[in-house]
Amino acid sequence: MARVITPRSEDYAQWYVDVVLNAELADYAPVKGCMVIRPNGYGIWEKMQSGLDGLFKDTGHSNAYFPLLIPESFMRKEAEHVEGFSPECAVVTMGGGKPLEEPLYIRPTSETIIWSMYRKWIRSYRDLPLLINQWANVVRWEMRTRLFLRTTEFLWQEGHTAHATHEDSHREALQMLDVYRQFAEEYMAMPVHVGRKTDAEKFPGALVTYCIEALMQDGKSLQAGTSHDLGQNFAKAFDVTYLSPEGVQEYVWATSWGVSTRLVGGLVMTHSDDDGLVIPPRLAPQLAVIVPIYRSDEERTAVLEAAHAAARQFPKAWRTVVDDRDTAKPGRKFTEWELRGVPIRIEIGPRDLAQGQVTVVRRDTKPKTTAPMEGLADHIQQTAEAMQRDLLERARSFRDQNTHSVDSWEEFEEIFRDGSAFVWAHWSGDPEVEAEIKERTKATVRLIPLDGDEEDGRCILSGKPSRTRVLFAKAY
RNA sequence: CGGGGCGUAGCGCAGUUCGGCCAGCGCGCCUGCUUUGGGAGCAGGAUGUCGGAGGUUCAAAUCCUCUCGCCCCGACCA
Incomplete structure (x- = not known):
C-alpha cells in the first residue's frame, strides 16, 4: 500500500486531514x-x-x-x-x-x-x-x-x-x-x-x-x-x-x-507524527493492542492462547484488543494500529513464548523492547505512565523552542512572515494597534497574562509605553 | 463571498485537448492455495445512473448551456 499520510514538512494542513481520516x-x-x-x-x-x-x-x-x-x-x-x-x-x-x-x-x-x-x-x-x-x-x-x-x-x-x-x-x-x-x-x-x-x-x-x-x-x-x-x-x-x-x-x-x-x-x-495519530495513554480509547505472530497452526494456537491470557490479566478499562485476524500479516497490523494511534503495541511470537517474554513498542518512540510475561500488566502500566509524561515533556520543550521574546518590530515581522510561533512582546493595549498588527502580520494577541511580570517596555508597533508583555501568534 | 482544485467502481486515479467498438488501471473487496517478527504472492471473480438536468450529434465521460456538491487557501469565528 502506498504512503497514506502527507508528511508535515510537505503540507501541514493536508497532513492534519490525512491523519484524521486515516486514523x-x-x-x-x-x-x-x-x-x-x-x-x-x-x-x-x-x-x-x-x-x-x-x-x-x-x-x-x-x-x-x-x-x-x-x-x-x-x-x-x-x-x-x-x-x-x-x-x-x-x-x-x-x-x-x-x-x-x-x-x-x-x-x-x-x-x-x-x-x-x-x-x-x-x-x-x-x-x-x-x-x-x-x-x-x-x-x-x-x-x-x-x-x-x-x-x-x-x-x-x-x-x-x-x-x-x-x-x-x-x-x-x-x-x-x-x-x-x-x-x-x-x-x-x-x-x-x-x-x-x-x-x-x-x-x-x-x-x-x-x-x-x-x-x-x-x-x-x-x-x-x-x-x-x-x-x-x-x-x-x-x-x-x-x-x-x-x-x-x-x-x-x-x-x-x-x-x-x-x-x-x-x-x-x-x-501526532508522519506515521499517523499519537494518543496520550490517558485519553486512548484502547490503551494496548496485542499482535500475535505465528507461522504454523501449532504456533498460532500457542501464541493466541498466550495473547488472550495476557489481555485477560489487563484491567478492563484498557480495552485491550487482540488482533487475531488471519487476513492481515503482522507488518500490516503494525502500520494500521500506528495510524490509529494506539499507545502501546505488544507483539507475541514463538521466540517470545520460548523466553517467557513479549515485545513492547510505544507509539511515540519506535524502538522495540522486551518485557517478561510475568507481571506484564504492571510493566504496561508503567510504560503508559512514562509515555504520558514524555509526551507532555516533549510538547513543552517544543513550545519552549518556539517561544520568543521580541522587542523589535523587524524581528516580530520576520517571525510571522512565513511561519508562526509564540511571541511575547509589549503592546500598548490600544485596539487600533492590535488591529494593525493583525493586518500586517496575521498575528493576533492570544492572551494577556494574568499575573505577568511587570516591566517597562515599549509597544512593539506603536512604541507607546507598556507595562507587560502579551502573547502573540497566528491562530487557528 | 474571492482565489485554486475536484466530481468516472468502496478508495485513488487515467481517459475529456481532437466525440467512435464491450469505459480502463492501481489499491481494496470475494474465492482458493501458498504465506505470516514491519504495508504478502499467485490464480480466478464481483463491482459503474462517468455528480445532476437539458441540448448538439448517426454516436457524448468527452462538445454547449444550466445546475448541485465537496476539498484546499483567504476574509469571519470555539
Whole structure:
C-alpha cells in the first residue's frame, strides 16, 4: 500500500486531514461543514468527557440539559450577544409544515435559554451559587470549516453558573480556567498558557474572557478553552435577581465556560507524527493492542492462547484488543494500529513464548523492547505512565523552542512572515494597534497574562509605553 | 463571498485537448492455495445512473448551456 499520510514538512494542513481520516477519527458528512465522528474519534471524546466531568463534579457542578431550540426573542435580549452570534446562527422558521409564529434559533450557545430558566429558579441568596453544566451539541454557521477545529455542528460542554457577588463569579471563572489548564496538561499532555482575551477577542456579552492557548506543531496557537466572567449582563437582560440577607433585591453575577470537540483537533496537532495519530495513554480509547505472530497452526494456537491470557490479566478499562485476524500479516497490523494511534503495541511470537517474554513498542518512540510475561500488566502500566509524561515533556520543550521574546518590530515581522510561533512582546493595549498588527502580520494577541511580570517596555508597533508583555501568534 | 482544485467502481486515479467498438488501471473487496517478527504472492471473480438536468450529434465521460456538491487557501469565528 502506498504512503497514506502527507508528511508535515510537505503540507501541514493536508497532513492534519490525512491523519484524521486515516486514523478513522472522523469522516466528512453529506452536509457541508459537518462531520461524522467515528468510533475511534468518539472514543477519545468520551475519555475527555469523563475526565472533565469528574473535575466538574469535584468542583461542585451538576449536569443538566436545556433545549436545542431557542426563541428568537431570547437571543435578542442581550445586545452584544445577539450582535456577536446572529450572523452565524441557523434558524428554524417552519414546523409541522407551517411557518412558525416565532423563529427558533438552533443554539450557538445556551446563555439565553439558561438564564430565562435561572430567572424562575433563583429567588434568594440561599439559591446561590447555582452551578450547572451541560453536555450538548451546538451549531455555528461558519464560513470555513476544518475537521474538529471548526465544524458547523460541534459537541461541547458549557458550564453556566450564578453567584451572589462579583467576587464569587470572578473566582469561579478563574477556577474553571484552572480546571481546563489541569485537564490539558494532565490528560491531553498539552501544555497551555492561561490568560485574558483582549476586548476584540472576548465573548459577546462577557465582562472578561479567560482562555487557555496551546501551541500546535506548525507554530499556530489553538484556543483550547474559554471561561467567561459575564458580570451582570445576562442577569440584567433576563431580570434575574435574588433577595440578599439584608433584604435587598440584587442582580445575580454569572459565568460560563466551555471546551469542545476542537480539543480532539488540538490533541492531533500536539502529538501526532508522519506515521499517523499519537494518543496520550490517558485519553486512548484502547490503551494496548496485542499482535500475535505465528507461522504454523501449532504456533498460532500457542501464541493466541498466550495473547488472550495476557489481555485477560489487563484491567478492563484498557480495552485491550487482540488482533487475531488471519487476513492481515503482522507488518500490516503494525502500520494500521500506528495510524490509529494506539499507545502501546505488544507483539507475541514463538521466540517470545520460548523466553517467557513479549515485545513492547510505544507509539511515540519506535524502538522495540522486551518485557517478561510475568507481571506484564504492571510493566504496561508503567510504560503508559512514562509515555504520558514524555509526551507532555516533549510538547513543552517544543513550545519552549518556539517561544520568543521580541522587542523589535523587524524581528516580530520576520517571525510571522512565513511561519508562526509564540511571541511575547509589549503592546500598548490600544485596539487600533492590535488591529494593525493583525493586518500586517496575521498575528493576533492570544492572551494577556494574568499575573505577568511587570516591566517597562515599549509597544512593539506603536512604541507607546507598556507595562507587560502579551502573547502573540497566528491562530487557528 | 474571492482565489485554486475536484466530481468516472468502496478508495485513488487515467481517459475529456481532437466525440467512435464491450469505459480502463492501481489499491481494496470475494474465492482458493501458498504465506505470516514491519504495508504478502499467485490464480480466478464481483463491482459503474462517468455528480445532476437539458441540448448538439448517426454516436457524448468527452462538445454547449444550466445546475448541485465537496476539498484546499483567504476574509469571519470555539
